[in-house]
Amino acid sequence: MNLALKDIRYNLGRFVLTAVGIGLLLMVVMGMGGIYRGLLREATLLVESIGADLWIVQGGSRGPFAEISRIPSSVEDRVRTVPGLTGVRRFLSHTIQREHGGRQLRMVVQGLSWPEDRGQWIPLVAGRPLSQAHYEIVVDRSLGLELGARVRLGKDDYRVVGITSGMVGTGGDGIAFFTVGDAQAIQFDVPAEATRIERLLRRGRVEEHELGRLTPRLLDRAVGEAAGIPALAPPPVSAVIASVAPGADPAQVAAEIARWPDVTVYTREQQIELLVSGMVDKAKRQLGLFRVVLVIISTIIMALIIYTLTLDKIHDIAMLKLMGAKNGAIIGLILQQSLLIGGIGYLLAWWLGNYAFPRFPRLVVIEPGDMLVLAGVVVLNSVLASLLGITKAMSVEPSKVLS
């Protein structure tokens, strides 16, 4: 007969409660690992699915995922002249937080280089890619917008035409895909009054300038649209992305562009590496630290529980010794209970995790490899936790039965 199981069956409530507690702790440990994997996947999903081989960003910067990167949209035209490249596009990305339907809507505004890029590469769960140059968006499911919903951003309404999933920025906010023109309009939208004041100030500056006095027509120009003023550059973009044509050597093409002093170029791998080593790395260390602490806590809690369970049985253990039970039988009793609590906790964590993790606000990815490692940790945990109880049980004298 198995003494460990007999005891567990007799004290079922207590064991179940303990296993549930340990299970919840293990679920958090598991979740921490899953959150890290999720961060990694989220961070790289956009870069991987956008299908660009080269990222041309503001000179000296680490690109739009790491910091603010601004390059003139004219760089796109220059990149087009480089042989061996196809699919040269502008890339625009910035985060906004607006009110929509009475709640805060935080999203990454992502510009697609219309008309070459209509978002055909975005994995859609509903709807369609963009089909016109303005006022349409494809949004990530996490933004909670329905197909056909209208969102007011700046001075315009945008209609949701497609829904994607898993597309989030490095901050975990859902991405909304606009055309680059719309994205710029949202980014550089200013209230009418601000435009009016800016035009007046511009006129004032021109009036004071000798040039303005000599050519009065400049004054008319100065109060016109910004786009109509030759001296003002069109609004910048975050980056220009391009694919390398089949047969061309990405490294060679990259080296060519790298010679331009005003921009910096990254390959896709470098871009991913930057993402991972930047913000994700810190999160990894942070989460790793928490996992270690939690594992230690769960070991201590288990050790204490196993210890008290053993203390409760100490008279029975003395009796077993008096009857001549071998140490192995007594160690087995305690160790098996510890392993059982750990094992049930682990299964519970797995089961609860399956249920709970998909409901987490950010992606949690549980990989089989991680589960295996955790199983190993739990076994080690249980063995360590039982040591205290075993030590106590070994030290009890059979004559304790008589007292």
Place this chain on the structure above:
Amino acid sequence: MKNPADTLAVEALSLTKIYGSGNTEVVGMKEVSLSLGKGEIVALLGPSGSGKSTFLTALGLINPPTSGQIRLGGQTVMDGPKELVDVRAYRRQHLGFVFQKANLIPFLNAWENVAVAMELNGVPSSLAKERAMELLEYLGVSDRAANHPNELSGGQQQRVAVARALANRPSLILADEPTAALDSYRGRQVMELFQKVAREQGAAVVVVTHDHRSLDVFDKTYEMEDGKLSEGIIGSHHTSSPR
């Protein structure tokens, strides 16, 4: 004449036990000697604190004497506090204990409490269960075999404990006031059972008891006083001259 090693079940040679040390020193027993043949059943009487339990647990290899020797089946197993054999294995294979309290394992039911003693000794579980049920039957508690100790009366628990002590057919049974929790009928029955086990299995039995009505089942009566053992006469409980 037979070899004494064949007929002697247990021999205590000048056992002394001193508890504590310095000015808290207490003499538990003093130069106690006793030989018990196979199939012999003896009673141990004496006032409280006289050292009966000390002596019994020393014989049971759970309370090592300060000096003196214990021989079991012709083999010296204790030399002073020094263990000369694996005492745990010895207890498992050759000794049976019954105490005033039943000391059953609370998470095992009645038959499991009996069977566990056999399983610890390597008896296959089906066989152990079978014999456990037989013993419980014999002791009149087979109808409670599936109940846990907390569902049994004190007397029922004690009978399960007796069954457990007999489970491995021990060569030496040590009982410390085993019938204190039983009514006189059941108490007598247990004493007769010990006698029967002694006769039929050749086990040596030492019973500490205060129950003078059952003294007729014993071959000899010993009395302890202030840690000293002396042989008494059946039917009387006052000290006779030391051997």
